[in-house]
Amino acid sequence: MLNKNIQTFIACDSEYEDAKIVLFGAGFDGTTSFRPGTRFAPSAIRNESFGIETYSPYQDKDMTDHSYFDSGDLELPFGNTDGAVADITARSGQILADGKLPFMIGGEHLVTLGSVRAVKEKYDDLYIVHFDAHADLRDDYLGQKLSHACVLRRCHELVGDGHIFQFGIRSGDCEEFIFADGHTEMHKFSFDGLEDVVERLKGKNVYFTLDLDVLDPSVFPGTGAPEAGGVTFDELRKAVTLVCSRLNIVGCDVNELSPVYDQSGVSTAVACKIIREMLLSLS
Secondary structure, eight states, rough: OOOOOOOSTTOOOOOOGSSEEEEEEHHHHHTTTSSGGGGEEEEEEEHGGGGGEEEEEETEEEEGGGGGGEEEEEEOOOOHHHHHHHHHHHHHHHHHTTEEEEEEEEESSHHHHHHHHHHHHHHEEEEEEEEEOOOOOOOBTTBBSSSSSGGGHHHHHHHHOOOOOEEEEEEEHHHHHHHHHHSSSSSSOOOOOOOOHHHTTSSEEEEEEGGGGGOTTOOOOOSSSSSOOBBBBBHHHHHHHHHHHHHEEEEEEEEEEOOOOOOOOOHHHHHHHHHHHHHHOOO
């Protein structure tokens, strides 16, 4: 059994036995290729979450009517990427073994691989819905196969063709887009086609990974690799609500807030609100 974290995300202070959704932080940015700092996101999100309300007027739901557990941050071994991913796999696996849904707060996007490995162990026929500015489909980055730039390529090796659905993608090298044409279903620039994908994935086991840089940097400047041309907050809010409320989500994560690049705190507040909407939609 996991022990309660002292500082939790707002309203995520139920007992472990009572909670269906278990949060944990994976503050790792050991392979970040541009601007580091995502390791500080989980603690910043917890702290700033008390600046928002537990009630969502968008959904007419209140977090206090549900049971969530925050198990705190993993102490990941910086300088040991394999070890960090393995620790994430172990934490997600423990949560899954107890019949609960792992909700990970990163960290750079590579942390997703650890959680997907654990979920794939439990659910053999697994699908992935991926929101991001970047394709993350490189086979390697500067010779490294474990990189935030390669995370969806590594996930593809686990789930296979036709099991990854990407939205909002607007950056990547040419080879990544060629790979996507033959192996994933990529919806560039926006959430066009999401309703259709949700209908097709109903009843299937789905892992949902959200890279917050899918947002336009005018909305979300606090990230390590900002890409102009992203979606608005309300577009993202509606999209995550659709995915989390209508699909059988068996694991999920929110990644790539780097709070040091937005001293106003707005980016962290955006992350908190999106996490609240996801939690309520999953409940």
